[in-house]
Amino acid sequence: MKILFIGTVFFSKSILDVILRSKNQIVGAIGKKNNNFNSDYFDIVKYSKARNIQSIYSKNINSKRTAKWIRKKNPDLIFCIGWNNLLKKHILKIPPKGVIGYHPSDLPLNRGRHPIIWSIALGLKKIGSTFYFMDKKADNGKIISKKILKIKKNINSDLLYKDLTRTGKKQVKKILISFSKGNIKSLKQKSIKPNFWRKRNFDDGKIDWRMSAFNIQNLINALNKPYPGAHFIFKNKKYIVWKSQIIKNKLKNIEPGKIIKILNKDPIVKCGEDSIKLLNIKPKLNLDKIKYL
Secondary structure: OEEEEEEOEHHHHHHHHHHHOOOOEEEEEEEOOOOOOOOOEOOHHHHHHOOOOOEEEOOOOOOHHHHHHHHHHOOOEEEEEOOOOOOOHHHHOOOOOOEEEEEOOOOOOOEEOOHHHHHHHOOOOEEEEEEEEOOOOOOOOOEEEEEEEEOOOOOOHHHHHHHHHHHHHHHHHHHHHHHHHOOOOOEOOOOOOOOEEOOOOHHHHEOOOOOEHHHHHHHHHHOOOOOOOEEEEEOOEEEEEEEEEEEOOOOOOOOOOEEEEEEOOEEEEEOOEOEEEEEEEEOOOOOOOOOEO
């Protein structure tokens, strides 16, 4: 089977590796030049060319130029993994076996942007790993494979990303085997009203000490690597928090943002509910004479 691959993040690279180890032929790869849109960016084009796969960068996946290039490759199937633009009908209809997309959620729930970050930030207990046949709507097509993963207590995005990658690689192996045997199956998504997560912005990653320590901890975990990190502003300077610990207390007369203690050179900050110990701050804070953050 001739497969064309589209992708632009580290997860894309992991899925491409699975296909490369299969008996299928990669006839082409499409990526993007790094524009700092994805913090987990990976250069699929450079990686593919090093493996003698014809590859191109595309600013507009739906352009006439890109469509013409794809048609010349005559793929039976396209994998589109980690691409932040919708594919239009004239691209979707090129491969006779369809275009496979991926979304880390329990589709049709939680469609849209930044599903790993939102799942941890909102304190969800589970997340989906879902491959589906793409159509013209976002995260909308028939499901080929779905696995539900438990979001472990206090897990960060780096660890969850790795869990999803391990699961996704196993799913793709089974998908390729099903295609080779001619028994690939797909199911319509459940007929429930989906929700769509919006694109996050800089302020979404800002720590507000009026939040509960639980919610701040979730935010810090959600924005861990490969993402840019949760931050706070102190004296017009940005500080990123990579690791923290909830400290339970019943203090009611201490205002949020006050440093109530410094333990092993780590500040414990009062939050809207409980307190939080900041274990890894970049750059380091000079804690001398600091009372509030």
